[in-house]
Amino acid sequence: MKNLLNESCVIEEISKLKEKGKQIDACVSFIDPYISYAARISMHLGLAQISVESLLLMENKVAVRERLNNLPITPFYTVFHPGDSLKEVEKKCKSFYPIIIKPPISNGSKDVLFVENVEKFEKALNHLHQKYPNSPLLIEEFLLGPQYLLEILVYNNDIKVVGVIEQEVLYNGRFIVIGYKFPAMISMDEYKDLYECVSSIVEQTGLSTGSCHLEMKFVHGEWKMIEINPRMSGGVMNQIIEEGTGINLVKEILKVNLGEEPTLIETEKKHVYARYLTIGSSGRLLKVTGKELALTHEGVKYVYIKPLLGRILTNPYSMGNRYACVVASSDSEERAKEIALAAAREIKFYLEPY
Numbered sequence: 001m002k003n004l005l006n007e008s009c010v011i012e013e014i015s016k017l018k019e020k021g022k023q024i025d026a027c028v029s030f031i032d033p034y035i036s037y038a039a040r041i042s043m044h045l046g047l048a049q050i051s052v053e054s055l056l057l058m059e060n061k062v063a064v065r066e067r068l069n070n071l072p073i074t075p076f077y078t079v080f081h082p083g084d085s086l087k088e089v090e091k092k093c094k095s096f097y098p099i100i101i102k103p104p105i106s107n108g109s110k111d112v113l114f115v116e117n118v119e120k121f122e123k124a125l126n127h128l129h130q131k132y133p134n135s136p137l138l139i140e141e142f143l144l145g146p147q148y149l150l151e152i153l154v155y156n157n158d159i160k161v162v163g164v165i166e167q168e169v170l171y172n173g174r175f176i177v178i179g180y181k182f183p184a185m186i187s188m189d190e191y192k193d194l195y196e197c198v199s200s201i202v203e204q205t206g207l208s209t210g211s212c213h214l215e216m217k218f219v220h221g222e223w224k225m226i227e228i229n230p231r232m233s234g235g236v237m238n239q240i241i242e243e244g245t246g247i248n249l250v251k252e253i254l255k256v257n258l259g260e261e262p263t264l265i266e267t268e269k270k271h272v273y274a275r276y277l278t279i280g281s282s283g284r285l286l287k288v289t290g291k292e293l294a295l296t297h298e299g300v301k302y303v304y305i306k307p308l309l310g311r312i313l314t315n316p317y318s319m320g321n322r323y324a325c326v327v328a329s330s331d332s333e334e335r336a337k338e339i340a341l342a343a344a345r346e347i348k349f350y351l352e353p354y
Helices: 007-019 035-044 052-058 061-067 086-093 118-131 188-205 237-245 249-257 291-295 333-344
Strands: 077-080 099-102 113-115 137-141 147-155 158-171 175-182 210-219 222-229 271-277 283-289 300-305 324-330 348-353
Touching: 007 035, 035 052, 052 061, 052 188, 052 210, 061 077, 061 137, 061 188, 061 222, 077 086, 086 118, 086 137, 099 118, 113 118, 118 137, 147 188, 147 237, 147 249, 158 188, 158 237, 158 249, 175 237, 175 333, 188 210, 188 222, 210 249, 237 249, 237 271, 237 300, 237 324, 271 333, 291 300, 291 333, 300 333, 324 333
Parallel strands: none
Antiparallel strands: 077 137, 099 113, 099 137, 147 158, 147 210, 158 175, 175 271, 210 222, 271 324, 283 348, 300 324
């Protein structure tokens, strides 16, 4: 059909399929910004009752901050609305540099700007305001500390933390995650505090059935929420969790969207490390070599090359500028990372200057 974003048209097409004898069991999306949209259609069709309002809330980063404002996981933030005084916003932020500025619908670190001082504040804010002239902009303090990604699955108010993954972030004025360590090596006390934070976030956002992922930082002995997204993390996250635990998270999320209880039983217990590759220059891709060599390294489970020949590659400005990934597993955290890094060094991108 021509217009997938016209809800009434989609429902009409589904009705036609049902009239032809087709059985419709689920309506689900793993892609921003269609998560709540698919859940709403599911509810309309009388299928699995996913927490539509909660997912819709999570699609807006400003709305989430305002909902969770009373929780200790919330760092300093303020919101710049079109028409607000730049000087007044500067005053609010002066004690919190460096800061982060981002639009409320950002994903994959797209248009997330790191601002070191007041001199760069106005330029960064004006840049995003020009790009999103009718949208508020979220301004947050930048938090120093290890960063973690949490995969969450909720079924009938039963909260399951399927995985806690430590992230390695490349700070280049943007925030590009280039490494994932699973499982994250945190203490039992830290995990207990983390689970309490997750529970409070899930409760306040109203997620009773559905999936999401959180990004958290551990700052001076306290957990702080970087952001929440109403879906599982993209990229190779499913491979990471499956190699480490035996759980196919995509399959279990689909079961929840079919109205079935998920089965989260670990059949594996491995350390997994995923390494993403970026490049330091721009150009037209001529060829990529080394994938087969990377796969020969013992412990390498998956190698992914993203761009097609002829595409223009650039320095990383968002997660979309990660051009390859190697996933390795082992019985130790150190060995899994060592294998992945060695395999990643086999991959070479050849560019024509552009």
